[in-house]
Amino acid sequence: MKFETPAGANPIDAMKVIGQAVDRVDGKLKTTGQAPYAYEHKDVPGKPAYGYVIGAGIAKGRVASMNTAEAKRMPGVLAVVSAENAQPLGKGQMNTAKLLGGPEVDHYHQALAVVVAESFEQARSAANAVRIEYERGSGRFDLAKAKPGAQPLTGNDADTHTGDFEGAFAAAPVQLDQTYTTPDQNHAMMEPFATIAWWEGDALSVWTSNQMIAWNKKELAATFKMPPEKVHVRSPYVGGGFGGKLFLRADAVMAALGAKACGRPVKIALPRPFMVNNATHRPATIQRVRIGTTKEGRITAIGHESWSGDLPGGGPEVATQQTRLLYAGANRLTAMRLAELDLPEANAMRAPGEAPGMMVLEIAIDETAEKLGMDPVEFRVLNDTQVDPEHPERPFSQRNFVRCLQEGAARFGWSRRKAKPGQVREGRWLIGMGVASAFRNNINMTSAARVRLAGDGVVTVETDMTDIGTGSYTIIAQTAAEMMGLPVEKVRVKLGDSSFPASAGSGGQWGANSSTSGVYAACVKLREAVAQRLGMDPATAEFIDGEVRAGNRSASLAEAAKSGEIVAEEAMQWGDLAKKFQQSTFGAHFVEAAVDSYTGETRVRRMLAVCAAGRILNPKTARSQVIGAMTMGVGGALMEELAVDRRFGFFVNHDLAGYEVPVHADIPHQEVIFLDEADDKVSPMKAKGVGELGLCGVGAAVANAVYNATGVRVRDYPITLDKYLAKLPAIA
Amino acid sequence: MKAFTYERAKTPAAAAAAVAGHKGGKFIAGGTNLLDLMKLEIETPTHLVDVQDLGLDKIEETAEGGLRIGTLVSNTALAADARVRRDYGVLTRAIVAGASGQLRNKATTGGNLLQRTRCPYFYDTNQACNKRKPGSGCAAIGGFSRQLGVIGTSDACIATHPSDMAIALRVLDAAVETVDASGATRSVPIGEFHRLPGDTPHVENVLQRGELITSVTLPKPLGGRHFYHKVRDRASYAFALVSVAAVLNEDGSGRVAFGGVAPKPWRVEAADAKMRSGASAVARTAFADARPTHENAFKVTLAERTLAAVMQENRA
Ligand SMILES: Cc1cc2nc3c(=O)[nH]c(=O)nc-3n(C[C@H](O)[C@H](O)[C@H](O)COP(=O)(O)OP(=O)(O)OC[C@H]3O[C@@H](n4cnc5c(N)ncnc54)[C@H](O)[C@@H]3O)c2cc1C
């Protein structure tokens, strides 16, 4: 099925199940420990052996020698596999660095070998007995130093120019020109990268933890130089991914290598430090924003440049992307430059590009409003646009951004904010409020599903879609239930298996809308088949309360499948509506923060997000997405930073004691409001995504609140107290 | 983790003898620090002597009017003890500011004093570290040192001692009681218990091989108001950037020890004498010999401002 024209009325509009705050259908399995994660699966042919990965102890150079003799003699050891004795591996498309290094070392903790043993402890202890000598090479680890040599990009990442930015900026009576930095960040998901792999003949099977089953299958096939049909990937439950698990990682490759070497299933979970330096991260950025306005506050020039780094062959953090679309203004510039760095691989992390881009842009907007003496909400409202500012003939499919700002302001008590910073005190605490826009584009991906109606009237959905904690099981069940006129209890959902039709997968906040659209398409087909089986007119048949009705006839759904299961499979594909209309999601974040005027400790006291993201498929799971994102945003604003050792080229704080993310005590009451919308130009579900929208802008709202509290502007994230302590008011 | 043998000792002297008698012997109490270090092979004992059956898990009153805290009293039990809460509030506050509820249930009094540094380079066996591998160098100097020490450090090591409890014990003038393999006992004032790194950062305290901590004693209650203010990058479950343990009197006099700044709880008696002159005077004396890195110089300012916050609270 192809979605080519705006959706008319369809069965989803009934919203009997869709749009309801249905509890997670997999909730009980998770809270009772019955949902198996990658490392825990028992459905494995034979007793698995344990693999422990050895990571490079240097960032750049070569392995001069690797002595495995002692390790091989240790109790329980079955195999030691390294580049020396492994089959030659290919490389997938999506990774920059090789997943098995050696003798060349491309980054710190790059996998160099795996030790396989009967027990985890034996494998780990033998891994520590492998002696590696290195020839240290010289690497580039400092973004600021590499910045002058950073290169322009092409294609989607090329510079953009609209009008005459330089001229208009120079002529603008009010100008802002500031430079900001965002640090390297870690996904820090709870479940580590983990895989159980085994071979049956030339076929490879894995239980793994991955967001994108179809990509993973392809990448495994490319790595092991085998046909994709011979690869079976299953990932039914994923304990968080945040983009880190979009791609094939070393756990799967090393487990498969180990399994081949010892002829048994091998399981590997990467230890926490490997989650940082072995895997991918969100790269640091240096960003410059220039905004020129009229005296009345209309933006006439807006320019955003960003520098980031990655291993040779890698890509940039696309931090300037949202600036192309968020605010009006005739003269525009965006530019990204990419430097080569020999740090671990930079890659996607939740709202890649948007998150750090909006962290910066939305401080710059706050600073510009202050220069204008304007309220930052009003400044944003004044510069709203209903069309793509680079292509005014191209409207937004739906843009209720201003309503988000205004309803949020009213709800939050924004009018109580003092424009002049540092004015509100409660005892030792300085209190401030901040606002920032949330803005993330909608992406649709081809997504297929199979639906089966059995003789007991139960509908089973099969798709390789993943649920990474987001609620996919639930919204897919709701979609099938709505389409087939059933309660959620009559729908079974099976996910995360490469033997199922390929879905959109979970990434880029495309999962909810795309995967449910795929299920919608399959259900449309199933409805036709059911109607035909019952001898009813598919065009007029209605599916209500477990029955199919047409004319004056009605029959139960179960009856239709009595003589045999009815199966339908279909994919949702997308026409060019995304070209004709800019499809995006919007929101506004409001934050109240308190800063201890003595110690500089910051406490976020209240948070509100107002989101406009099309139809909300399930307000409960959607809210969870947004409050999780707001929490991540507080982390990004106040504490999260991978500390780079610029001499040795690695992230030093590579565990959860050193890389701090918010704890419960950091997170105050969070309120989320969804505007009641349905966007008929994006999909038959009329829904968009919220998973990344919720993160975009949060950091800046916190930063702006801290500024409003203290009067000290910090332009380098995270906003830790060492950066403003000395500028706080004198102490008694 | 290296393979090791394990025994549970029945008496303190037997425990001490068992460790002294094994070349790679080591005590294990709650295991919350030691096991992590063993997994990373930062500690590689070949024989563990578990001390949990030694009966050293009581808090008793001493003849001098203070308390004797058995080494196996858990951090949770110590913090919750009614006498401690009433008379040694700074200790309760310091303990509950540390780690998490689960960890404090396992963590013991002696183990807490002997927990090792949280310097990230100490934790990464690919990096040079004089504390982990004497003579290998110190990767933290010139590296990521934001969390590390500003005073009492040396050219060999700039790590801090991470304990919160120890900072409170220092301000209370506690003493550490021990027994060795021969059954000989001694009592070491807390201020002399931890050693500064000098050229031997791997030697962290005055304990001899096999010497077992049996208890920690508190002198009779000091009175005054008790404060423990721990500043960190998040609200809970993080080691201190700076912490201030203080016992203050109504007239502003009192005593203070600082955490997060040095290889041992940092207290300078001459600085205590300046309490009535304000935080800045105290900090100037306490940190006169500070030698911070450019990444952690803020800790000196923060120590002063945190003490000022505590003094302000005392006045309020
Ligand atoms: C995630 C995490 C966060 C933490 N956060 C904090 C924090 O914020 N603040 C804080 O203060 N602490 C914190 N800690 C540290 C925690 O307090 C210590 O791990 C704990 O106190 C150690 O006690 P234990 O009994 O488990 O010691 P063990 O791990 O059993 O032993 C530690 C050391 O003491 C030795 N030892 C134990 N008992 C004796 C004895 N009687 N005589 C001689 N030697 C002995 C052992 O041989 C070993 O070398 C944290 C720990 C973790 C894991």
Ligand code: SF4
């Ligand atoms: S500061 Fe001390 S603990 Fe840290 S690396 Fe240097 S020697 Fe090791």
